[in-house]
Amino acid sequence: MKRTQAMIMTICGLNMFSLLLLTPASAQNKFPNAIERSEDAGRIIELLALVPGSGLPKELIEKAEAVGVFPKVEKQTALFSQVSQGYGVISARVADGWTMPAFYEFGGSGFANPFAKNETYAIIFLFMTKDGVAAFEKGGMALKGQKKALAGPIEPLTDEQRKELEGAHILAYAYYNGKLKGTAFGKSSWKNFGLNPDNKVNKPLYGLKGREVLAGKKVETGSLPAGIPAYQEALRKYFGAK
Template identity: 30%
Template sequence: MKKIFLFLAILSLALTKAGAAEQDTVNHCAAIIREFRQIPERAIPRDVLRHARGLAIMSVFKAGFIFSGKGGQGVVVARTRHGWSGPSFIATGGAGWGLQIGAQVTDFVIVLNNDAAVRAFSRGGNVTIGGDVSAAAGPVGRTAEG
Protein backbone atom coordinates (compact mmCIF):
# COMPACT_ATOMS: atom_id res chain seq x y z
CA MET A 1 0.00 0.00 0.00
CA LYS A 2 2.83 2.43 0.87
CA LYS A 3 4.57 1.62 -2.43
CA ILE A 4 1.41 2.41 -4.38
CA PHE A 5 0.96 5.69 -2.48
CA LEU A 6 4.62 6.61 -3.10
CA PHE A 7 4.28 5.75 -6.80
CA LEU A 8 1.12 7.89 -7.11
CA ALA A 9 2.80 10.78 -5.27
CA ILE A 10 5.81 10.67 -7.60
CA LEU A 11 3.54 10.37 -10.64
CA SER A 12 1.46 13.36 -9.57
CA LEU A 13 4.63 15.44 -9.05
CA ALA A 14 5.84 14.48 -12.52
CA LEU A 15 2.48 15.35 -14.07
CA THR A 16 2.43 18.67 -12.23
CA LYS A 17 5.88 19.46 -13.60
CA ALA A 18 4.77 18.42 -17.11
CA GLY A 19 1.71 20.65 -16.79
CA ALA A 20 3.92 23.59 -15.82
CA ALA A 21 6.16 22.97 -18.85
CA GLU A 22 3.11 22.88 -21.13
CA GLN A 23 1.84 26.14 -19.64
CA ASP A 24 5.28 27.68 -20.26
CA THR A 25 5.01 26.61 -23.91
CA VAL A 26 1.54 28.15 -24.23
CA ASN A 27 2.74 31.38 -22.59
CA HIS A 28 5.75 31.57 -24.91
CA CYS A 29 3.59 31.00 -28.00
CA ALA A 30 1.17 33.71 -26.84
CA ALA A 31 4.16 36.07 -26.52
CA ILE A 32 5.22 35.19 -30.09
CA ILE A 33 1.75 36.11 -31.38
CA ARG A 34 1.81 39.39 -29.42
CA GLU A 35 5.25 40.20 -30.84
CA PHE A 36 4.12 39.47 -34.40
CA ARG A 37 1.08 41.74 -33.93
CA GLN A 38 3.08 44.65 -32.45
CA ILE A 39 5.59 44.97 -35.29
CA PRO A 40 3.74 46.14 -38.45
CA GLU A 41 6.18 44.59 -40.94
CA ARG A 42 5.83 41.19 -39.20
CA ALA A 43 2.06 41.35 -38.66
CA ILE A 44 -0.12 38.75 -40.33
CA PRO A 45 -2.82 40.58 -42.33
CA ARG A 46 -6.26 40.45 -40.69
CA ASP A 47 -7.83 39.00 -43.83
CA VAL A 48 -5.37 36.08 -43.77
CA LEU A 49 -6.17 35.37 -40.11
CA ARG A 50 -9.91 35.71 -40.73
CA HIS A 51 -9.79 32.87 -43.27
CA ALA A 52 -7.24 30.69 -41.44
CA ARG A 53 -8.40 27.25 -40.33
CA GLY A 54 -5.55 27.03 -37.82
CA LEU A 55 -2.22 28.37 -36.63
CA ALA A 56 1.02 26.57 -35.78
CA ILE A 57 3.16 28.66 -33.44
CA MET A 58 6.62 27.49 -32.43
CA SER A 59 10.10 28.52 -31.43
CA VAL A 60 13.09 26.60 -32.85
CA PHE A 61 16.66 26.72 -31.49
CA LYS A 62 19.53 25.73 -33.80
CA ALA A 63 23.22 25.52 -32.88
CA GLY A 64 26.22 24.05 -34.59
CA PHE A 65 29.87 23.91 -35.36
CA ILE A 66 30.26 21.74 -38.48
CA PHE A 67 27.61 19.41 -37.01
CA SER A 68 24.36 21.02 -35.92
CA GLY A 69 21.29 20.21 -33.96
CA LYS A 70 17.96 21.92 -33.72
CA GLY A 71 14.86 21.48 -31.67
CA GLY A 72 11.74 23.35 -30.89
CA GLN A 73 8.26 23.15 -29.55
CA GLY A 74 5.02 24.98 -29.86
CA VAL A 75 1.30 24.63 -30.29
CA VAL A 76 -1.32 24.19 -32.98
CA VAL A 77 -4.73 25.79 -32.56
CA ALA A 78 -7.69 25.23 -34.87
CA ARG A 79 -10.68 27.39 -35.64
CA THR A 80 -13.95 25.96 -34.34
CA ARG A 81 -17.53 27.14 -34.65
CA HIS A 82 -17.13 28.92 -31.32
CA GLY A 83 -13.66 30.48 -31.71
CA TRP A 84 -10.29 28.77 -31.33
CA SER A 85 -9.57 25.31 -29.94
CA GLY A 86 -7.33 24.59 -27.02
CA PRO A 87 -3.66 24.01 -27.87
CA SER A 88 -2.29 20.79 -29.30
CA PHE A 89 1.42 20.51 -28.50
CA ILE A 90 3.96 19.94 -31.28
CA ALA A 91 7.73 19.50 -31.37
CA THR A 92 10.45 19.40 -33.99
CA GLY A 93 14.06 18.32 -34.03
CA GLY A 94 16.84 17.63 -36.44
CA ALA A 95 20.54 17.30 -37.09
CA GLY A 96 22.80 18.36 -39.91
CA TRP A 97 26.36 18.87 -41.02
CA GLY A 98 28.29 21.17 -43.30
CA LEU A 99 30.08 24.50 -43.18
CA GLN A 100 28.32 26.21 -40.26
CA ILE A 101 28.98 27.83 -36.93
CA GLY A 102 26.72 29.67 -34.53
CA ALA A 103 23.36 29.55 -32.86
CA GLN A 104 19.97 31.10 -33.48
CA VAL A 105 16.41 31.05 -32.24
CA THR A 106 13.62 31.51 -34.79
CA ASP A 107 9.96 32.02 -33.97
CA PHE A 108 7.42 30.74 -36.48
CA VAL A 109 3.74 31.48 -36.99
CA ILE A 110 2.44 29.24 -39.76
CA VAL A 111 -1.03 29.97 -41.08
CA LEU A 112 -2.93 26.76 -41.85
CA ASN A 113 -5.46 27.44 -44.60
CA ASN A 114 -7.42 24.19 -44.57
CA ASP A 115 -8.47 21.39 -42.24
CA ALA A 116 -6.00 18.94 -43.83
CA ALA A 117 -3.12 21.26 -42.89
CA VAL A 118 -4.39 21.47 -39.30
CA ARG A 119 -4.59 17.65 -39.12
CA ALA A 120 -1.08 17.29 -40.61
CA PHE A 121 0.42 19.56 -37.94
CA SER A 122 -1.59 17.95 -35.14
CA ARG A 123 -0.66 14.37 -36.06
CA GLY A 124 2.58 13.02 -34.61
CA GLY A 125 5.35 10.92 -36.07
CA ASN A 126 6.30 12.84 -39.21
CA VAL A 127 9.92 12.61 -40.40
CA THR A 128 11.59 14.71 -43.11
CA ILE A 129 15.15 14.12 -44.25
CA GLY A 130 16.86 16.97 -46.06
CA GLY A 131 13.75 19.08 -46.41
CA ASP A 132 13.44 22.83 -46.92
CA VAL A 133 10.46 24.90 -45.82
CA SER A 134 9.55 28.46 -46.76
CA ALA A 135 6.75 30.44 -45.17
CA ALA A 136 5.45 33.97 -45.55
CA ALA A 137 3.99 35.83 -42.59
CA GLY A 138 2.41 39.01 -43.85
CA PRO A 139 4.78 41.13 -45.90
CA VAL A 140 7.89 39.48 -44.43
CA GLY A 141 9.01 36.01 -45.54
CA ARG A 142 10.70 33.42 -43.37
CA THR A 143 12.77 30.43 -44.39
CA ALA A 144 13.77 27.31 -42.48
CA GLU A 145 16.08 24.56 -43.65
CA GLY A 146 15.83 20.98 -42.46
Protein backbone atom coordinates in the same frame (compact mmCIF):
# COMPACT_ATOMS: atom_id res chain seq x y z
CA MET B 1 -20.46 8.64 20.43
CA LYS B 2 -22.24 11.45 18.64
CA ARG B 3 -19.44 13.81 19.60
CA THR B 4 -16.86 11.42 18.11
CA GLN B 5 -18.84 11.11 14.87
CA ALA B 6 -19.11 14.88 14.64
CA MET B 7 -15.35 15.23 15.08
CA ILE B 8 -14.73 12.64 12.35
CA MET B 9 -17.08 14.44 9.97
CA THR B 10 -15.35 17.76 10.72
CA ILE B 11 -11.91 16.28 10.06
CA CYS B 12 -13.10 14.68 6.79
CA GLY B 13 -14.59 17.98 5.72
CA LEU B 14 -11.36 19.83 6.45
CA ASN B 15 -9.36 17.23 4.52
CA MET B 16 -11.64 17.56 1.49
CA PHE B 17 -11.38 21.35 1.67
CA SER B 18 -7.59 21.08 1.84
CA LEU B 19 -7.56 18.84 -1.23
CA LEU B 20 -9.66 21.33 -3.16
CA LEU B 21 -7.25 24.09 -2.24
CA LEU B 22 -4.18 22.06 -3.15
CA THR B 23 -5.39 20.67 -6.49
CA PRO B 24 -4.83 23.83 -8.60
CA ALA B 25 -1.37 24.36 -7.11
CA SER B 26 -0.49 20.70 -7.69
CA ALA B 27 -1.62 20.98 -11.31
CA GLN B 28 0.47 24.14 -11.74
CA ASN B 29 3.55 22.35 -10.39
CA LYS B 30 2.98 19.32 -12.61
CA PHE B 31 3.00 21.17 -15.95
CA PRO B 32 5.30 24.21 -15.57
CA ASN B 33 6.94 23.76 -18.99
CA ALA B 34 3.59 23.36 -20.74
CA ILE B 35 2.27 26.51 -19.08
CA GLU B 36 5.39 28.43 -20.09
CA ARG B 37 5.08 27.24 -23.71
CA SER B 38 1.45 28.29 -24.01
CA GLU B 39 2.04 31.66 -22.34
CA ASP B 40 5.15 32.43 -24.42
CA ALA B 41 3.35 31.49 -27.64
CA GLY B 42 0.40 33.66 -26.63
CA ARG B 43 2.71 36.62 -26.05
CA ILE B 44 4.21 36.20 -29.52
CA ILE B 45 0.73 36.22 -31.07
CA GLU B 46 -0.07 39.36 -29.09
CA LEU B 47 3.14 41.10 -30.21
CA LEU B 48 2.57 40.26 -33.86
CA ALA B 49 -1.03 41.45 -33.64
CA LEU B 50 -0.39 44.73 -31.81
CA VAL B 51 3.04 45.99 -32.86
CA PRO B 52 2.73 48.25 -35.93
CA GLY B 53 4.66 46.92 -38.89
CA SER B 54 5.27 43.49 -37.34
CA GLY B 55 5.10 42.04 -40.84
CA LEU B 56 2.63 39.21 -40.24
CA PRO B 57 -0.13 39.51 -42.87
CA LYS B 58 -3.40 39.60 -40.94
CA GLU B 59 -5.32 38.40 -43.97
CA LEU B 60 -3.30 35.16 -43.98
CA ILE B 61 -3.66 34.32 -40.31
CA GLU B 62 -7.39 35.05 -40.55
CA LYS B 63 -7.65 32.46 -43.34
CA ALA B 64 -5.47 29.87 -41.60
CA GLU B 65 -7.03 26.56 -40.52
CA ALA B 66 -4.44 26.19 -37.74
CA VAL B 67 -1.61 28.26 -36.27
CA GLY B 68 1.49 26.95 -34.54
CA VAL B 69 4.03 28.88 -32.50
CA PHE B 70 7.30 27.41 -31.24
CA PRO B 71 8.69 30.13 -28.96
CA LYS B 72 12.20 28.77 -28.39
CA VAL B 73 13.82 26.80 -31.20
CA GLU B 74 17.53 26.19 -30.76
CA LYS B 75 19.74 25.81 -33.81
CA GLN B 76 23.15 24.28 -33.16
CA THR B 77 25.93 23.59 -35.62
CA ALA B 78 28.77 21.10 -35.25
CA LEU B 79 31.21 20.59 -38.12
CA PHE B 80 29.00 20.31 -41.23
CA SER B 81 25.86 19.22 -39.37
CA GLN B 82 23.09 21.43 -38.05
CA VAL B 83 20.35 20.40 -35.61
CA SER B 84 17.24 22.43 -34.79
CA GLN B 85 14.85 21.57 -31.98
CA GLY B 86 12.09 23.33 -30.09
CA TYR B 87 8.78 22.82 -28.37
CA GLY B 88 5.58 24.72 -28.98
CA VAL B 89 1.85 24.65 -29.44
CA ILE B 90 -0.64 24.38 -32.30
CA SER B 91 -4.32 25.34 -32.26
CA ALA B 92 -6.80 24.52 -35.01
CA ARG B 93 -9.75 26.63 -36.00
CA VAL B 94 -13.14 25.26 -34.93
CA ALA B 95 -16.72 26.52 -35.04
CA ASP B 96 -16.45 28.48 -31.79
CA GLY B 97 -12.93 29.80 -32.32
CA TRP B 98 -9.79 27.76 -31.66
CA THR B 99 -8.93 24.45 -30.01
CA MET B 100 -6.97 24.23 -26.80
CA PRO B 101 -3.23 24.25 -27.55
CA ALA B 102 -1.93 20.87 -28.68
CA PHE B 103 1.69 20.42 -27.65
CA TYR B 104 4.17 19.57 -30.39
CA GLU B 105 7.90 19.27 -30.99
CA PHE B 106 9.69 20.77 -33.98
CA GLY B 107 12.93 19.19 -35.11
CA GLY B 108 15.29 19.14 -38.04
CA SER B 109 18.79 18.25 -39.10
CA GLY B 110 21.05 18.29 -42.13
CA PHE B 111 24.19 19.71 -43.69
CA ALA B 112 25.10 23.31 -42.89
CA ASN B 113 27.84 25.91 -42.91
CA PRO B 114 30.34 24.82 -40.23
CA PHE B 115 30.87 28.46 -39.26
CA ALA B 116 27.19 29.22 -38.68
CA LYS B 117 26.37 30.60 -35.24
CA ASN B 118 24.15 28.83 -32.75
CA GLU B 119 20.85 30.67 -32.42
CA THR B 120 17.58 30.64 -30.51
CA TYR B 121 14.49 32.00 -32.24
CA ALA B 122 10.73 31.47 -32.59
CA ILE B 123 8.97 29.78 -35.49
CA ILE B 124 5.40 30.47 -36.58
CA PHE B 125 3.49 28.06 -38.82
CA LEU B 126 0.29 28.93 -40.67
CA PHE B 127 -1.60 25.85 -41.85
CA MET B 128 -3.63 27.31 -44.69
CA THR B 129 -5.70 24.29 -45.76
CA LYS B 130 -7.73 21.54 -44.12
CA ASP B 131 -5.41 19.05 -45.83
CA GLY B 132 -2.50 20.65 -44.02
CA VAL B 133 -4.17 20.06 -40.66
CA ALA B 134 -5.45 16.60 -41.65
CA ALA B 135 -1.85 15.45 -42.06
CA PHE B 136 -1.64 15.35 -38.25
CA GLU B 137 -4.22 12.53 -38.16
CA LYS B 138 -1.38 10.04 -38.57
CA GLY B 139 0.54 11.56 -35.66
CA GLY B 140 3.63 13.47 -36.73
CA MET B 141 4.18 15.35 -39.97
CA ALA B 142 7.29 15.42 -42.13
CA LEU B 143 7.69 18.84 -43.73
CA LYS B 144 8.36 17.71 -47.28
CA GLY B 145 6.64 17.23 -50.62
CA GLN B 146 3.16 18.73 -50.63
CA LYS B 147 3.48 19.34 -46.89
CA LYS B 148 6.68 21.37 -47.10
CA ALA B 149 6.54 24.76 -45.41
CA LEU B 150 6.95 27.69 -47.78
CA ALA B 151 8.50 30.97 -46.70
CA GLY B 152 5.62 33.20 -45.67
CA PRO B 153 5.40 36.67 -47.22
CA ILE B 154 5.72 39.85 -45.19
CA GLU B 155 2.96 42.44 -45.09
CA PRO B 156 1.76 44.17 -47.24
CA LEU B 157 0.92 41.43 -49.74
CA THR B 158 0.92 42.05 -53.45
CA ASP B 159 -1.56 40.50 -55.88
CA GLU B 160 1.30 38.50 -57.35
CA GLN B 161 2.13 37.03 -53.93
CA ARG B 162 -1.50 36.15 -53.32
CA LYS B 163 -1.56 34.26 -56.59
CA GLU B 164 1.67 32.43 -55.78
CA LEU B 165 0.23 31.32 -52.44
CA GLU B 166 -2.86 29.71 -53.95
CA GLY B 167 -2.83 26.05 -52.96
CA ALA B 168 -0.04 26.46 -50.39
CA HIS B 169 -0.63 24.15 -47.42
CA ILE B 170 1.86 25.54 -44.89
CA LEU B 171 3.62 28.88 -44.51
CA ALA B 172 6.44 29.48 -42.04
CA TYR B 173 8.14 32.43 -40.39
CA ALA B 174 11.12 32.92 -38.11
CA TYR B 175 10.85 35.55 -35.38
CA TYR B 176 14.22 36.76 -34.09
CA ASN B 177 15.17 39.91 -32.19
CA GLY B 178 11.74 41.39 -32.80
CA LYS B 179 11.90 40.88 -36.56
CA LEU B 180 9.80 38.53 -38.65
CA LYS B 181 10.95 36.90 -41.88
CA GLY B 182 9.62 34.13 -44.07
CA THR B 183 11.55 30.88 -43.88
CA ALA B 184 11.10 27.59 -45.73
CA PHE B 185 11.31 24.06 -44.35
CA GLY B 186 11.42 21.03 -46.62
CA LYS B 187 12.55 22.60 -49.90
CA SER B 188 16.11 21.25 -49.64
CA SER B 189 16.97 17.54 -49.80
CA TRP B 190 19.97 18.33 -47.58
CA LYS B 191 17.81 19.09 -44.56
CA ASN B 192 14.89 17.25 -42.99
CA PHE B 193 12.29 18.84 -40.72
CA GLY B 194 9.19 17.56 -38.98
CA LEU B 195 6.53 18.16 -36.35
CA ASN B 196 5.75 15.47 -33.79
CA PRO B 197 3.16 15.40 -30.99
CA ASP B 198 4.50 15.83 -27.49
CA ASN B 199 2.08 13.31 -26.03
CA LYS B 200 4.04 13.14 -22.79
CA VAL B 201 2.26 16.44 -22.16
CA ASN B 202 -0.97 16.03 -24.17
CA LYS B 203 -2.02 12.70 -22.64
CA PRO B 204 -1.61 13.49 -18.92
CA LEU B 205 -2.88 17.04 -19.40
CA TYR B 206 -5.95 16.40 -21.57
CA GLY B 207 -6.34 12.63 -21.68
CA LEU B 208 -6.02 13.04 -25.47
CA LYS B 209 -3.31 12.80 -28.11
CA GLY B 210 -2.19 15.89 -29.98
CA ARG B 211 -4.09 14.94 -33.15
CA GLU B 212 -7.29 14.47 -31.12
CA VAL B 213 -6.96 17.95 -29.64
CA LEU B 214 -6.50 19.43 -33.13
CA ALA B 215 -9.50 17.44 -34.37
CA GLY B 216 -11.63 19.36 -31.87
CA LYS B 217 -12.35 16.61 -29.35
CA LYS B 218 -13.81 18.00 -26.15
CA VAL B 219 -11.31 18.94 -23.46
CA GLU B 220 -12.39 19.10 -19.84
CA THR B 221 -11.16 22.56 -18.90
CA GLY B 222 -12.25 22.64 -15.26
CA SER B 223 -9.14 20.92 -13.93
CA LEU B 224 -6.60 22.54 -16.27
CA PRO B 225 -3.84 24.62 -14.69
CA ALA B 226 -4.09 28.37 -15.14
CA GLY B 227 -1.95 29.43 -18.09
CA ILE B 228 -2.58 26.40 -20.30
CA PRO B 229 -5.34 28.18 -22.30
CA ALA B 230 -3.17 31.32 -22.78
CA TYR B 231 -2.37 30.54 -26.42
CA GLN B 232 -5.98 29.76 -27.30
CA GLU B 233 -7.11 32.95 -25.57
CA ALA B 234 -4.62 35.07 -27.55
CA LEU B 235 -5.83 33.62 -30.85
CA ARG B 236 -9.46 34.17 -29.87
CA LYS B 237 -8.77 37.75 -28.85
CA TYR B 238 -6.82 38.89 -31.89
CA PHE B 239 -7.85 36.49 -34.67
CA GLY B 240 -11.20 35.12 -33.60
CA ALA B 241 -13.19 35.58 -36.81
CA LYS B 242 -12.44 34.00 -40.16
